[in-house]
Amino acid sequence: xxxxxxxxxxxxxxxxxxxxxxxxxxxxxxxxxxxxxxxxxxxxxxxxxxxxxxxxxxxxxxxx
Amino acid sequence: xxxxxxxxxxxxxxxxxxxxxxxxxxxxxxxxxxxxxxxxxxxxxxxxxxxxxxxxxxxxxxxxxxxxxxxxxxxxxxxxxxxxxxxxxxxxxxxxxxxxxxxxxxxxxxxxxxxxxxxxxxxxxxxxxxxxxxxxxxxxxxxxxxxxxxxxxxxxxxxxxxxxxxxxxxxxxxxxxxxxxxxxxxxxxxxxxxxxxxxxxxxxxxxxxxxxxxxxxxxxxxxxxxxxxxxxxxxxxxxxxxxxxxxxxxxxxxxxxxxxxxxxxxxxxxxxxxxxxxxxxxxxxxxxxxxxxxxxxxxxxxxxxxxxxxxxxxxxxxxxxxxxxxxxx
Numbered sequence: 001x002x003x004x005x006x007x008x009x010x011x012x013x014x015x016x017x018x019x020x021x022x023x024x025x026x027x028x029x030x031x032x033x034x035x036x037x038x039x040x041x042x043x044x045x046x047x048x049x050x051x052x053x054x055x056x057x058x059x060x061x062x063x064x
Numbered sequence: 065x066x067x068x069x070x071x072x073x074x075x076x077x078x079x080x081x082x083x084x085x086x087x088x089x090x091x092x093x094x095x096x097x098x099x100x101x102x103x104x105x106x107x108x109x110x111x112x113x114x115x116x117x118x119x120x121x122x123x124x125x126x127x128x129x130x131x132x133x134x135x136x137x138x139x140x141x142x143x144x145x146x147x148x149x150x151x152x153x154x155x156x157x158x159x160x161x162x163x164x165x166x167x168x169x170x171x172x173x174x175x176x177x178x179x180x181x182x183x184x185x186x187x188x189x190x191x192x193x194x195x196x197x198x199x200x201x202x203x204x205x206x207x208x209x210x211x212x213x214x215x216x217x218x219x220x221x222x223x224x225x226x227x228x229x230x231x232x233x234x235x236x237x238x239x240x241x242x243x244x245x246x247x248x249x250x251x252x253x254x255x256x257x258x259x260x261x262x263x264x265x266x267x268x269x270x271x272x273x274x275x276x277x278x279x280x281x282x283x284x285x286x287x288x289x290x291x292x293x294x295x296x297x298x299x300x301x302x303x304x305x306x307x308x309x310x311x312x313x314x315x316x317x318x319x320x321x322x323x324x325x326x327x328x329x330x331x332x333x334x335x336x337x338x339x340x341x342x343x344x345x346x347x348x349x350x351x352x353x354x355x356x357x358x359x360x361x362x363x364x365x366x367x368x369x370x371x372x373x374x375x376x377x378x379x380x381x382x383x384x385x386x387x388x389x390x391x392x393x
Binding site for chain 1: 279292302387388
């Protein structure tokens with residue numbers, strides 16, 4: 001699947017992740033600090049991801 | 065397909081909130097957010113319907129969300145945006161703010177630091193001995209207070225959320241800074257030349273506020289301020305999120321229990337509040353000296369050649385900033 005990331009903006013290809021939590025763990029990203037969006041809709045932690053998905057992992061932490 | 069169901073209605077969930085040990089659909093996520101804001105407003109007597117409210121907005125998720133929430137709850141709220149002159153970042157943030165206000169027919173006051181005061185945040189950061197975020201915060205707080213008082217507003221709202229307050233509390237606690245701990249409260253009363261100030265999002269996390277905006281279709285600035293990159297405040301948030309990951313609910317217990325249990329014990333211990341404040345010779349704002357910190361900063365910075373953003377960034381932040389510029393972001 002294609003994963004869109006920020007800070008800096010970039011796209012990566014990821015194999016093997018089955019759920020949102022699994023993907024975040026694989027990328028060593030703390031689930032408290034991100035939301036995952038697919039086609040404009042939020043996907044919860046146990047949401048299943050498909051190999052042909054394009055998803056955005058959006059950081060939620062503000063710098064003050 | 066997702067497997068988790070909304071705790072309230074059993075429809076498919078769109079978000080998991082471990083601190084509530086529950087998942088929610090879009091409708092019930094919004095309901096949770098509304099209820100948490102109503103509770104904060106009620107518990108701390110923040111607002112009355114009919115109050116003239118000014119919301120400090122930046123184009124980010126929290127300030128647009130709180131403006132949206134307050135309107136939904138029936139409050140009459142105008143927005144105030146301060147143009148900080150942080151290059152393209154500021155231009156983009158104004159764009160999001162204007163779009164939000166225009167789409168909803170809301171009244172937005174804009175103040176541009178460079179146009180009205182002859183300086184911007186990067187320049188102030190360079191000329192002052194303060195770290196950049198300090199010069200920025202000083203400028204914003206002064207101008208928020210002034211606009212609220214000049215406009216006859218009953219209350220000034222900021223979009224500080226639970227994560228922000230927990231991070232500030234964490235930093236103050238690491239230093240046992242009793243002066244700051246004694247003044248950290250979600251409502252600051254009017255008086256002594258200050259407007260009443262409230263933080264209605266105090267019970268909601270950043271993740272919940274971002275989710276509010278996404279579900280409500282509010283476009284906001286996701287990119288962070290280039291000058292804030294890698295700052296201490298962000299470090300505190302990272303540390304707290306590591307703890308939260310292991311112990312869901314830790315951040316809200318840390319902050320909300322401080323407010324309930326410790327803040328009452330510290331009330332009245334602030335030297336600044338006890339000592340009394342005079343009035344700035346230049347602008348009339350409250351101050352401990354003869355000229356307030358904002359006017360001193362403005363006097364120094366307005367005479368200085370404008371400084372580009374990249375010159376006030378730390379090494380790591382500059383690398384990220386220049387890479388983003390090169391990528392055409």
